[in-house]
Amino acid sequence: MSPPPRLSADDRRAQIIDAVTPAVLELGATITSRQLADAAGVAEGTLFKAFGDKESLLAALVEHHMTDAEPDLDPRADSVADVVASLVPVVVERMRFMFRLVIALGPIAQRVAAERRDDFERSKRWIAARFEPFAHELRVTPLVAADVLRTLAWAAAASWGEDEPVSSVDDIMQVLLHGIVGAPGAESGAEPAQGRRPDASALEPVEA
Template identity: 65%
Template structure:
């Protein structure tokens, strides 16, 4: 029988972080080590051995999730057109940004500290996202980096309530502006037909499945 390979220390820490994240989102910084251990299916002693103490675990959790390495930057389906790239990327980023907002708020000062230290990675992510737009450079009015930055900025807007009870702009509304402009053109609207709606609907369904 082939022995089951043991997890490395880093993989074990990542496994624990993934397991305890729902408990942290529910209880925030007040979560107890007992609740964390139960969520991870390990003893409190194992948690202390892996992370040192609760604050160190929560900080490691925040840094783990705020690093784009764990953000699922690779699309889960082939993207053959610029419209598909924009639609998929915006929806993906809105979902991630909502999660990040929730996590940082749950962790309070620990989340804010982790967010501040992740700024360099956040800036680098713009250039990684630009790679999605590079194959469609000739169809863009701006450079791929600018396109990535605009989509990312609008994803932030769609994920934020800006002090309102709900998000100011829906994802579909932002997609309309991104893909077809802010000025209403009846001629363009009539010729566009149902194609855009079908693409958006398919992408939304695949995102939910993922």
């Protein structure tokens, strides 16, 4: 049996980053090179050979996760509600992960985020592309819709100092599809039924 093919240097670095990410999220920037090596299952010398030093590894980790390829979403969507239902859970989960990473690594993550802002902004463009086929149904451009979705997702992910997120995935979907004004006769602040998909009819243009 022939031996497995050797990983390229880039693939090896990515493998190490994926292996150490849980430990970095738990321990933050105070994690030691020994702890990183243990998490990766390699010798410290291997880490230094691949990344140079600990801070370079942590910066590479942030960059790796910030520049992840767009998620593999179901391309089939029959309505704006379908697009929102497929996007919001994915974007909120990604924002929660990035928020945890920024909290864990502080200035290192902030520096990389500032340097790679174009990569982060790319997510807005792929979200907008999902809205594009339904642009004629939107009150705003697909790019604005993408920006609002990301803003609400970040608010839910960050929690703004609350112990638990104030906004849920369903809240975001309701606001995106219906706004914050309830339908006439509806109970103020009523909780939506669990698992109910927002009614896309609320997106129909209002008659003048």
